[in-house]
Amino acid sequence: MTDLHLHGVNASIALPMTRRAQPDFPALRDYVGWVVDQGADALTVNADTGEGAHLSLEERTEVISTVKDVAGETVPVVSGLIAAHTAQAVEYGRELLDAGADGLLVFSIPAFAGQPLPDELVYRYYAAIAELGSPAIAFSLTRELGGALLGPELLTKLINDELIVAVKDASFDPVTFVDTRNAVRAAARPAAVLSGCDNFIYESFVLGADGCLLGFAGLAPGLTREVLDLVRAGDYATAEQINRERMQPLAEAMFAQPLRNNRARLKESLIALGVIGNATVRPPLLPLTSDDRSQMLDAVKRAGLIEVGTHEVL
Template sequence: MIRGSIVALVTPMTPDGAIDEQALARLVDWHVEQGTDAIVSVGTTGESATLDEEEHCHVIRRTVELADGRIPVIAGTGANSTSEAIALTRCAKAAGADACLLVTPYYNKPTQEGLYQHHKAVAEAVDIPQILYNVPGRTAVDMLAETVARLAEVPNITGIKEATGDLSRITRIRELTGPGFAIYSGDDATAREAILAGADGDISVTVNVAPAAMHAMCAAALAGDAARAAELDAGVSALHRTLFVESNPIPVKWALWWMGMIDKGIRLPLTWLSSEHEAALAEALQRAGLSRKS
């Protein structure tokens, strides 16, 4: 089981929107050096919605190559078409990903039975560990704990990223699934409390910019050291808020640009961070001990 601090990695791009291969290599190496426990490649933060299937598969494949066994790679392969999700998951398996992360189908708003049948179909089609991803604020559908428990009985479905920010949901899923089923927080603001309540880690936006601090915080929480975890979390708590002043990954891409890690590249319909938010985000980065590359 993968545990700890997991980065929902941005897909770096050049100003014209092309994938920036050099920056991707730089980010992967940095996360390995900083102690990040795993990488999610081409999830929501990786702009999965605006990469075509060929690009999607390429970024996963390249991330696996760059990681070179030093750190697990979880491939984002969710889609609101079951056949597309199967195709992307097959691609990730062929690329050598360690697991896949599949968001609940968005926009078409399936029923709980539809969610069950969708994920079951993908799990039966591709023999690779699969992590469910529930983020109703973006998908307009909420996978209930009882549906998660049904899916936990399906071979290959090994965990869930639960991003409602509802700690009682974490507790309920743990009660229904048991310790062998991985639960990851998908909400940085409540991740520390989620881990202390029984989650196995955090699939995080904040880790993109503060990997060492988030690794240390998750490790302390997993060890049950609530005081140390709270102390570490306080240092990055402003980032948990300001990295969502506009739709993710707009703020985190600006932050990484500010730090000199990536170029100014993002794809429409997302746009570069509005100037009115720059000062607050820069202040949060500095409060976390991060500095701007001159």
């Protein structure tokens, strides 16, 4: 199992769609080129931001092959692995890897629901996926969003037994994030802590994230890169100011309630930036109301991503 070298900005990207809610692959190619040019170190497709759960397996594999063709060999492409049970996860994982994915972001399955969740159940699921021989990223996601938080002891064991190479922490809780960080640091093998906490991106960098895996970075990869680089350089004052004035207000607008609208908000923003031409999301997701659209575009302007009346990325 090889390391994906995910110590940077991994952008979980949207999937542009036609007005008939079909994947728009020419638009996807343009979008991927823009994200890479903005400074993303890696790309994740077929995840929540990319409406992965709403896609057929055939569509997911075509998304991978399209993105991989644009990104080339210098930018890793991770695919979300969204399945219902172990055998299906292995089947889907094999297809996603054959399509060109460099690694898998492993989502929770229905069997993870409910308390208590035995570590053995989760461990066996990851062990089966590891048999595919591809780097895997554990997705520790708050239960309020349909995921499961993976405890420190389990995470350390998954790393030590070479079942995962990184953890995406989307607990949205700083105490839990620190527990995840400590579990990864306690492991005998190296692994990356990736922030999935859009509600405290800057703070998660200060707390020791090696990088991030964020839907926010699918909108503002350059801004995310700038703040991460400043934190790494020890310029916390500048990083905090940029976060306070530009990054966090934009993240809060993108992930405002109802949270499910973040995909449509992202697409509307990309239209304003001149990156894509259509904001369609796949049903049952709904388009934005005019008020929600206006609020999101105001946040994009306030963040300095676009000047009024232009498509200039800053």
